[in-house]
Amino acid sequence: MLNKLFIQTIVVIGLLFTGMALNAEEILEQTDEDKKVFRKFHADGVVEFSDQPSGNSEELKMEELPTYKFGQTATPAPKSSRGQKQPRPVTGPINPYSSLTINSPGSNETIRANNGNIEVKFNLVPKLLTSQGHKFEYVIDGKSILKTEQAQTLKNLDRGSHSLVIQVIDKNNKVLIHSDSVSFHLKRFFKSSS
Secondary structure: OHHHHHHHHHHHHHHHHOOOOOOHHHHHOOOOOOOOEEEEEOOOOOEEEEOOOOOOOEEEOOOOOOOOOOOOOOOOOOEOOOOOEOOOOOOOOOOOOOEEEEEEOOOOEEEEOOOOOEEOEEEEEOOOOHHHOOEEEEEEOOEEEEEEOOOOEEOOOOOEEEEEEEEEEOOOOOEEEEOOOEEEEEEOOOOOOO
């Protein structure tokens, strides 16, 4: 399937570069005979594509490419009496957040914390909308460990390498935005029991 799509793309690009570009309506009006593509391998390794059969060429089975027919253009928003456009009504939920980045721990940072406590610092734009039931969710190594309305220190983490993602969730636990994953390494004093 992917190979066929690749070949179709190559053929279209080849036609465009050879000056045989057609407008979209002409392409859609082509007959099945016009849509045939033939491939021929030369002794020197060159592959030739053509719309005409020749000696030792094989016909490629081409699948229809997905097309989109453009409909009418959208109607402009109504203007107010002063000539300014009025905002269109919003439908469906909108994510109010534009960015969420973890500042600390840093990517691939090694941290010595014998108590296993890690202070997490991050930046959310705009601020958390607690009035709408939004919360931060801390995800360590793919597991949700804490849901809170304010930044928290992670407590008693095991030593070793960890990944951290901060997410903002709504009151239905739907993720509205999440940070990139940050990997860090925690070193803790280990006391042998022997």
